[in-house]
Amino acid sequence: MSEQTSSIPGRVGILGGGSWATALAKIVLTRQPHLNWLLRSTNHVKEFTRLKHNPSYLTSVTFDLSKITFFTDSDVNDFFRSCDTVILATPSPYIRYYLKRVRNSVIRPKLIINAIKGMVPEENVLISDYLQEYKELRPGQIAVIAGPCHAEEIAKDRVSYLTVGCFDMGKAKVLSEELFSNDFVHCAVSRDVVGIEYSAVLKNIYAIAAGICHGLNLGDNFQSVLISNAIAEMSNFVSTVHLVSRDVTESVYLGDLLVTAYSSFSRNRTFGNMIGKGYSVRAAQMEMNMVAEGYYAAKCIHLINLRYQVNMPICRTVYEILYEGAPVEASIRRLSTLFK
The missing domain is CATH 1.10.1040.10 (N-(1-d-carboxylethyl)-l-norvaline Dehydrogenase; domain 2)
Structure with missing residues (x-):
């Protein structure tokens, strides 16, 4: 592993509280010892903590809460500071709301993985383009995760396939192995982010x-x-x-x-x-x-x-x-x- 990729993924976070974010959290926690997770509201966090599962989505998936640190909307900059790698998994109409509130100095050093199957509606640009133009990230700091993978089937441990795309193939391989590959998820790599x-x-x-x-x-x-x-x-x-x-x-x-x-x-x-x-x-x-x-x-x-x-x-x-x-x-x- 090169010096450039030896620190990847570091501290991992997920932004989003829906079904796809929950499925990704399940996948990541099969590979990582801890996860930072930003949910929308304090009530969402309280209910999640009480039930030990997402109260609204994929309710059959339970989590070991000792491995999760929760954040809410008001903590978005603290959330990014607490992460080295952040997976964006909120619906596309809301991503601009979050990213506009994150200081460029806070997000600029991070590795960002786009798991959103949409664009930034207001600007009509891809997430990767928005991150480069508005948040000043370099192309090598941006990845995408996609593939034929329904959250509901991840909840049932059904065999699924994902692909990590990154402008930096070394990082793509590390992300595939360290975040998204397990007994029921196969993860390929690609340079074709766009x-x-x-x-x-x-x-x-x-x-x-x-x-x-x-x-x-x-x-x-x-x-x-x-x-x-x-x-x-x-x-x-x-x-x-x-x-x-x-x-x-x-x-x-x-x-x-x-x-x-x-x-x-x-x-x-x-x-x-x-x-x-x-x-x-x-x-x-x-x-x-x-x-x-x-x-x-x-x-x-x-x-x-x-x-x-x-x-x-x-x-x-x-x-x-x-x-x-x-x-x-x-x-x-x-x-x-x-x-x-």
């Missing part, structure tokens, strides 16, 4: 499309063609915005798309299914009471693609349905005429 981030954003939009089509009772044959076209669309866009050598059939790209589009655990598919059945966007959001990242992603990608002009009929259709009130059935029918 491609992984964009793919994680896009697959949520395609999952909404799959859910809409399910809600319209279009059947499995149609779904297979939808997803075949979705991976081609994803590949075209990611290759246009970040041209590097990648195999989109790897699990971090295609695998994550498939599980998000097909699984009953997918909140984006669930959200789309409700839209397909006639719910308004607002009604679907209120009934779910969880963040469907693809809703925000649809607008972000639409605005970014105004610059690149990639042909993205699936993303465009989802955007028009969610943000412009386009008729659902007619929009999907029109989309179907473009499929190969």
